[in-house]
Amino acid sequence: MSTLVVVGFMAIALLGVPIAFAMGLSAIIAIWFAGIDLSIIPQRMMYSVNSFPLMAIPFFMLSGELMIKAGIIERLISFANALVGRVRGGLAHVTMLSGAGLATVSGTAVSDASALSAILVPSLSKIYDKGFATAIVAAAANLGPIIPPSAAMIVYAFMAGPSVSVGGMFMAGVVPGVLITIGFMGLCSWIATRRGWTTTGEAFKWGRLFSELKRSAIVLFMPLLIIGGIIGGAFTATEGSAVSVIYALILGFGITRTLKLSDLPGIILRAAITTAVVCALIAFASVITYLMTVDLMPQKLSALLFSITKDPIIYLLLVTVLLFIVGMFLESNSAYIMLVPLLHPIAIQYGIDPLHFGFLFVLNLVIGMLTPPVGVVLFVVCGVTGVRMRELVTNIWPFVAWMYAVLLLCLFFPAIVTTLPRAMGY
Template sequence: MTWALTVAFLATLALGIPVAFCLALSSLVFLLLSGDIPLHLIPQRMFTGMDSFPLMAVPFFILAGELMNSAGITQKIVRFSTALVGHIRGGLAHVNIVASMFFAGISGSAVADTAALGSILIPAMEKDGYSKSFSAAVTASSSVIGPIIPPSIPVVIYALVGSVSVGGLFLAGVVPGVLIGVGLMVVAYFLAKKHGYGTKQPRVSFGEFLQALWGAIIPLLMPLIILGGILSGVFTPTEAASVAVAYAVVVGLLVLRTLKLSHLPDIFYRSMLTTSTILMVMACANIFSWILGTEMIPQKVAKVITSLSENPYVLLLLINLLLFVVGCFLEGLAAIIIMVPILLPIAQHAGIDPIHFGIVVVMNLMIGLITPPLGLCLFVCCSVSKVDLVELVRANMPFLLVELITLFLVAYVPQVVLFLPRLFGY
């Protein structure tokens, strides 16, 4: 009956049905055709898919990001990034990338980074002489950093599915995220120089730099509080997420005073909408995963992959290619829930560290956010910049190439990922 599950899933996906319902409907088709499995399994598996205390970290991190963004911290981060790298050739492109790296420590979501920074920086870059397609490409490609540098919602989901330490994964994402940012800045520099993008900006004075740093220090402390609390054992990742919310409320209402009580209903609404989408995907994916398990699909896939080669390097290449293709067609969180139970045992059998493998998986699937046909960050940038999708994809190719090179560096040089986790005993 596996063929029915596969056909139903691909058919509903091709029809443009949301991923959560694709998973649910294809699972329903399988159960109806099997005939001997009671349908009350569906609500039971949906409930168990969401019945997890660590999963509570997801809505809290989403809410913390919404609160900090509504408090106006985006402008403060952009101002500090401008003081830091605005004087380099292609200054606003570098500001865009560095701001994404800083913003990653707050939102943990690539799409949120694209929307928040794109609405500010794409018009500013156009005004400064950058082409629309280049501005949108920089914004989309740098947003991939968001779910890699901690805190990260996809990393939390991977940790739940793969039973891996959240703290270790958070630490493991720091160096790869910085490497992607540096690589994007190098490409932006040469493209800006080649096309004459941007006006020459003077280096800010030391006093202006300190003023910009002081304005950004409060929002930038949040990821340090989260990581510090987890690593010191003061609180769990779930508790760290709730502390982040409390910190965001205090900063927005009492310190910066840019967050008003009247803003809270809309913030809670947006947070609930995003959370419910993620939880629905997880609930429906749990039914799908249960069917895959009972049909022994992971074992069959593992047998096929390992029959091609037992070499860890070749296995990593095959897994990377598979994840890249999956990321082009499937939303990242759903792909993690479906693919990790299949691929993680193969990786562990080949001697690949689960923390290392987790960052490889997340990076691969997040790159899918800037690849057609379902790259969400591409569509957000198209909406903000009014650039044609084909034009944006073409402009994004140099940045995509850098991210793929970084991905393979991370995949084949595990020390890049594992240095910080090993330093802290993970």
Template sequence: MAVILGCFLLLLLLGVPVVFVLGASAVIALVTTTEVPVAIVSQRVFAGLNSFTLMAIPFFVFAGIIMDAGGISKRIVNFSSALIGWVTGSLLLVACVAAAGLAAISGSGSADTAAISSIMQPQLKRRRYDVDFGAAVIACAGSLAQVIPPSLTMVIVAVVANLSIGALFLSGVVPGLLCIAAIMIAAYVHAKRGGPQYRETEPFTLARLGRTTYQALPAFGMPLLILGGILGGAFTPTEAAAVSAFYGLIVGMFVYRELKVSHLPQLILRAASLSAAVMLIIGTASVFAWLVANANVPTLLGNWIRDLSSDPLVFLIIVNVLFLIIGMFLETIAAILIVVPVLMPIALDYGIDPIHFALVIVLNCAIGTVTPPYGISLFVAASVANRPVIKVARKLLMPFAAMMAILVLTTFVPELSLALPRMAGLIQ
């Protein structure tokens, strides 16, 4: 076990891409410490990817790309602007509301962050907002696509932990919306303390709200189709992902008419490239996780934690701290595939509901995407804003504190995540 962890940390510090860190450290440990043939690596990679549910990933990725290219993102931003564009700090609040809307469609935090940034940043600069703070708010709000269903992160957690995807989807609705509300409050407080540029608002009119609502209705149909279909038993999560991609194509090509047939080859190649990167991480991480399990790490770690305390809340605090640290250095999917199989059995021994525990992990993963040095959503927001990452990171305190507050609340109040799945009859 020391060999695999030593190789893992060394390669990570050397700046080797995470996907190669996982694979190489596993192979080195396999060769040097066991007599298991190296051929087992390819078998474990295949076994890690041999899941019908994982087929949802490329479809959700493609749906998110179609959403942006087909004009769906723009309609949601326009609706959000008409709804709250008259409030102090309106552009920041519009970004948050739009993030919630896009999260219910794409399932990808980095995609949401990129889409919102590309639309909102020119306006933030034109009205002389603090661009660095705006980028920080957009990064935090965009990261919540991992929490608000449908979510690629939730699909992976559910597959790894053998949980109901529908129940996990529903568990993220209330905490996700609370996070958006908390970030909006932080943005509003910042705007109230700012200069007159934050109070330059446009008047609210029912006519504009009605027009933008009508234009956004086809976009709002996608989350209803996905969640309604899964919860109603019409199709599986994988089939829901395929339906959402097809629905996005129809809306983009025939309703908004911003998507052309000539655009499809490039969009398909982009979706294939992103999906392949995700799948490669899942495959190599499955080898790593298999070796960790064979080394009896879950039992050793569980015994160590139980020696510290028998209180489930103490265990959850330890998990939160652990994932906040891991999120600073590891990509979300790799972190889930390595750590969840180790921690989930311990959580069950403590009597913690697996859906609640999974949602706490997903929230931590979302926060991890905005924490430097690895936070991908933070990098995307800073890149689109054409600002140094370090300057954007300095403005993270208020929106980051808002997300942390909801993480603590969700950790200590399980009903926030369990009420909706219980009402839907998906858990007892």
């Protein structure tokens, strides 16, 4: 039965229909063939989305939209420009730091890609060729789900169950996120030097840096407040997401004063649409997960894998290859919802640290957002800027290669991922 679900889902999805519809239809077909009462479908769907932790997703989505509209990107860009603007590839460095800063308040790659493309690509294109300019923005936007808070990590923790905490996942992403950002900036310098691009921006001045830091402090304080509150136990991730919405409203209406009441309907609608897509995927996937559980699919797969190898490193490498392929063809939220309940319990049986496996899983699928043919960040950037996909893909590969290098580094040296969350008590 579970084989029928997987084959049916992949076949329907390859026809080009929406992923949620493919999940639902494949589940209905499998249940019908198995002779199970169809009333199980709405029951499992309602049970899966009736969850307090899942409320963090719409709040963080809403908070990110509010912060972008509140003009935080302009402040982050000004601060980053004062810090690293006057070096070779300076504006590319500014973009990377802006993407990292935006990641600390948004938690998603798609919204970051849209905002950064609209604001930075016109300026980047005056200095660099447009293909490289859009690649810089796509890479910077992809930091969103890695640097906390991360909507992807919330979904993973929810699907993995009590063995993984949202706060632990957030902390697991800090050190690798910094490594990826530094590597991206190094690549920008190397490419700018190789192509002979000159320095840009104003000369470094301590006075200007402190002035921009003071101006941006209210923005930079938000991730410290939210993530610090979650880690310190002041509130849960869901409560922290609600606090972030209030903070964004105060910032937009009272500090930057760029947020208007007329902006709220559109902001709420965009956050609601994104949330509805994720929750629909979770609802339909819960039926498929139930069928796999009834059919003992995890146990069968576990027995198969143990018959092949008992080495946890080999298992991690097999999962990495699987997710590399899945990431090229399947939307990441669908992959979390379909594969986490299947692969996470097996990782625990291999004795792999749940946080270590969880972060590797998330990072692998985040990289998939930059790989064709179904790289959602690539499509967003191309849609906003009008650049051709071929031109973007030609320039994005060094950044994808570096992310895979960090992935392998984290795979063979788990302390990179686990030291900080363990020090924080996770």
